[in-house]
Amino acid sequence: MNIAVSRTAEAPSARAQVQWSRRWENELQLTDHAELAEFFRKSYGPTGAFNAQPFEGNRSWAGARPEVRIIGYDARGVAAHVGLLRRFIKIGGVDLLVAELGLYAVRPDLEGLGISHAMRVTYPILQELGVPFGFGTVRPALEKHMTRLVQRQGLATLMSGIRVRSTHPDVYPSLSPIRIEDVIVVVFPVGRSISEWPAGTIIDRNGPEL
Numbered sequence: 001m002n003i004a005v006s007r008t009a010e011a012p013s014a015r016a017q018v019q020w021s022r023r024w025e026n027e028l029q030l031t032d033h034a035e036l037a038e039f040f041r042k043s044y045g046p047t048g049a050f051n052a053q054p055f056e057g058n059r060s061w062a063g064a065r066p067e068v069r070i071i072g073y074d075a076r077g078v079a080a081h082v083g084l085l086r087r088f089i090k091i092g093g094v095d096l097l098v099a100e101l102g103l104y105a106v107r108p109d110l111e112g113l114g115i116s117h118a119m120r121v122t123y124p125i126l127q128e129l130g131v132p133f134g135f136g137t138v139r140p141a142l143e144k145h146m147t148r149l150v151q152r153q154g155l156a157t158l159m160s161g162i163r164v165r166s167t168h169p170d171v172y173p174s175l176s177p178i179r180i181e182d183v184i185v186v187v188f189p190v191g192r193s194i195s196e197w198p199a200g201t202i203i204d205r206n207g208p209e210l
Helices: 012-017 030-047 049-055 115-129 140-151
Strands: 019-024 068-074 077-091 094-106 133-138 157-167 178-189 202-204
Touching (some): 030 049, 030 077, 068 115, 094 115, 115 133, 133 140, 140 157
Parallel strands (some): 157 202
Antiparallel strands (some): 077 094, 077 202
């Protein structure tokens, strides 16, 4: 779950100024991709230059390409973004349909616009997509932050002790094509309860991270 987050509290004034829009990938024009790419470079750049590299030029995705995007706009342009992609993952031999969430970012000058508010906007769209679960992964360093923003709000359940196998978005001569990461798995129950999430300590994404 490519994510650029602030650890500050949410600001109601910032939330009130942002208007959210659902955009299917086929609806985006070149100008939209260029605007989003610039937004991601500015949002991910402060977390490290490497994290901003995928968004050079007009590329507005880092790994897998989203199916639908939830984009927040204000008077200055793109303010926030969440990407969604329906896909099957495999957990302990069980194939499971999920909507992967990723490419979450907030413009640096709107640090108070938190992920919990973005997820409240996104949740009805997850329901429309007809998936049993929303799914994402974050670095262990963000576990406490995500617990405060989504788990304590009753929006999601965080799971540790799980390894996720994915592919790199490109093939590199010096790297294995497979990535195995120890991450925090974030599960958003949508069409099923969390008790129906399959047991397992390894998740196969069988593709690049969103």
